[in-house]
Amino acid sequence: MHSYHHWHPLALPDTTLLRAGWFLIQGTLHARYPRGETRLRWQCGQETWHEQILPVTRRGTLLELVWLPVGATEVGLLASSEGTEYQLSIVRFAQVSAGNSLMRRLRRVWHFYQRLDAQKRKRLGLSWHLWFTDLQQAYQLVGKIRDDRPLHAYEHWLANFDTVQPGERRLIDRLLARWGNLPHVCLHLVKGGDEASRQRTLTSIAALCYPTTHITVLEQPPAAHRPVGEWQWAIPVGAELAPAALVWLSHQLRQTPNAQWIYGDHDLLDGKGKRHSPDFKPDWNETLLQSQNYIGWCGLWREQGDKSIPQDGAESYRGWFQLARQLAPQEIAHIPALLMHVPDTLPMQDSYESLAAMLQDLPVGVTLESAPHGICRWRWPLPAELPRVSVIIPTRNGLAHLRPRIGSLVQHTCYPNVEIMVMDNQSDDPETLAYFAHISKEYGVQVISWDHPFNYSAINNAGVREATGEFICLLNDDTEVINPLWLDEMVSHLLRPGVGIVGARLYYGDGRVQHAGDAVGPGGCADHFHSGLAADEPGYQRRAVSAQELSAVTAACLLTPRELYLSLNGLDEVNLPVAFNDVDYCLRVGEAGWRIVWTPFAELYHHESVSRGKDVTPEQLARSRGELRYMKKRWARRLKHDPAYNPNLSYDRPDFSLSHTPNVVLPWTS
The missing domain is CATH 2.60.120 (Jelly Rolls)
Structure with a gap:
């Protein structure tokens, strides 16, 4: 534009x-x-x-x-x-x-x-x-x-937040001397390259703020040499290491001494050596790694006998999958700092074709497909006997919105084992009431009367208590099905081990992205990722088109096990009757050890808030402020760091722009 x-x-x-x-x-x-x-x-x-x-x-x-x-x-x-x-x-x-x-x-x-x-x-x-x-x-x-x-202006950001000043080098030297017992690192130069590229890489290694006694550089084919050193790092020739890269490694190991795999952020180098396109990554995100190689070359691992040194991008990607299968999430750590600068001419192979050729031992029933923007789509299997899904739709006199929504749900949803439940919140419009009778008779839709003042949390909780499905799908009456396999996709993810919630990709009526998952913290409390993005745009680092784990998703379309929902007392109808109840539920699910997955392959329109409208009266505004206060108090610590975001990015809004005040503590200045 x-x-x-x-x-x-x-x-x-x-x-x-x-x-x-x-x-x-x-x-x-x-x-x-x-x-x-x-x-x-x-x-x-x-x-x-x-x-x-x-x-x-x-x-x-x-x-x-x-x-x-x-x-x-x-x-x-x-x-x-x-x-x-x-x-x-x-x-x-x-x-x-x-x-x-x-x-x-x-x-x-x-x-x-x-x-x-x-x-x-x-x-x-x-x-x-x-x-x-x-x-x-x-x-x-x-x-x-x-x-x-x-x-x-990335160059301005780098000057302010990514330059190690001479005075800071003295602080780093004193810090490393005080720490002692520093890890030994073996740097493996791979992928060949011309002599000028090799010298750039070696020069950056020589400039590391780290004792040379703890660094080994191997340029020979590693097959003939056993890795030397406690930690291994494959460096493509032409890449440059940040001066403080190994200081960050040492610092991270003091925070997480059991870590076996540590990765950091990186950016790219153009032909003139100018840095651009920073890739500020989330914390460990297995589902995102399945979609794309978001780690790239910027990862180190402890020496392991069965872990070979990758020689190209495809082997690097395969190596990360090997580690992901072997390690617990607690053994994987992310450093939110730029540790490496990679030539932009160096391809990072992470497409469906390269991944399908590499992975021979996929989980049972999983198949891989190519998706737009080089994304790899994992299709998770559905069992022969499909779990029953209870779709709960709150509404009030919403005939103009509800009629096309029920029609699209019934006619354009392929998933067969569905129970549709309309929660009627004091509708008194004769045409709406007549439509309720029609869909009950024609489609077997259950219409349940909830004769109380509007409370989104309480309405849904009442619906879940009445539901008979193994899974619960909370669905707004202002949504409309786009992809007939939307529910198949969501159920397949929810059947994965450890997944407690699945969210969908939602669009405005004009086709722009409305919801690609929720950020928790950026924007003040919670806000949608990639809102307003054109449907065919990949978003920041292709994350608008990649299945991934997030902190929260919207309850406009949210799938969760009924048993889990009930065990956590559902949505908070006391403190959060209208807003943030879905985010709060997601955070409680995450707090209980479950994963929240967002998939771009379940697609619906969401004509946002057309049925309830906006908060305008003094009472509504007071209630809204009270809900925000509760969230900021209940989740104060969680709002400071969203593991699916990055502290170098703006927390004023979740738009992946650079932060004016990165929330990253430099080890040598703390």
Whole structure:
């Protein structure tokens, strides 16, 4: 999508500024599509233009102090967005006194200083004495956090958060000396490559912040040599290691000493050696690994007699599957840091074709298929005797929505062993009541009256108590079946060992993605991944088209065992009668040791909230705030880290953009 620039002139007290001073700009800025930078622009002299980036909050609030010099003319705002739908309203542009400016800047810096922990202050460069030595620099630093603009300038992010400064190297040396008992690592150079590529790799190894006595480099074919060292790492020639890569390994082993396999994040190198396309990965995710080789080359493992050194991407992928079968999830750890930089010309083979040729011992009944964007689809088997699924659909006078939904469910769902239950919440429309009688007689749909004020959790809980199915499918009355095999797909995943919930890929009526799983934490509490994405787009690192394990999925279409649901007391009808009850249930299921799987191959439309509408009354808003408070208190710790996301990515919204304040603690500065 093209970027559009919008120019908004601002009126100075005089045509040309005769006296330098502080100006306050106040207004609102809204863009339907993601916005770019908002800059103040002015001219001094005939041809010299000056610019300053202005932070705009998530709500679109612009409230910023700027210093304009004598002679400034042609002052205005230059704003950009990725679409033409754009609205900017300036309510104030006025000069303020030096004292007023000082107090405003101090208040803002103090607000953010209190909000940030010591680690984030340090990474931002916001030391306490900066207030006194350079208040304006401190003000500009907190402006980076205040600005909600998605951070796409990777080189700026790297400069701020991924550069080991000379002073930090001294801290690392002292830290390693204090730790002692450091792991020995054997680095295996594989895949050949030209001499220049080999030298780049060796140079990066020589620059590692780690004692050379604990590093072995093998360039010979490993078949003739037994691996040396406690930990093994296959490095494709041309790749470069991050200076602190092995420091992170040592740190991780202090946190998880029983780990047998540790992987990290990586990015790519172009032909000129410029880094791009960071791959910030989730914590261990077996289902995602089945869909694609999300580990890549950036993984280390303890020496094992039956684990050979991979020589190409396909062998690397097969090796990760071998480890996944051998190890418990507790023995696999993820380091949320960029440990490796891989040439973008180096293919990472993870397609259906390469995987099918490698894996000879698939689980019984599993077949592999090629899916769009190079994804491998695992088809899990269904038993001869299919488990009964009770589909529970709450509704109230929703005939316009319910009629096509029941029609699509009955006529376009291939799964045969289904019990449909409509939970009627005080419907009084004669046509709706007549339709209830019709579907009961025609399709055998059970219509159960629930004569109480609306409580989504209680309605579904009542339905589950009445259900006879082994599995429960919570389904909104504003959904519509797209793929006739949607329920076959979901049931097949729920029958996998350890899976407690399965969610679906949902679309808006215009075909854009509405739900590709839920992030828990990013966005404030819970929010959908890849919302608004075009249906044929793969999303961040192809995760919008890959089956994977997530923290939560929406109850607009959620499948779970009835016995598990009842054992956990279902949805929370006391604290969460309307919102977040599905997320809370997913988190409790995960807390009990079960996995939550989202699959892109179960597809439905979701005409979101058309039946209940939005919260608008004071009572509804108060209830909504209370539910949010409960979630933040009940799951305070969990909201700080979503294992299916990455702390280097923005927690302001789950859009996989880079974080302005990564929630990653550097071992040598903690």
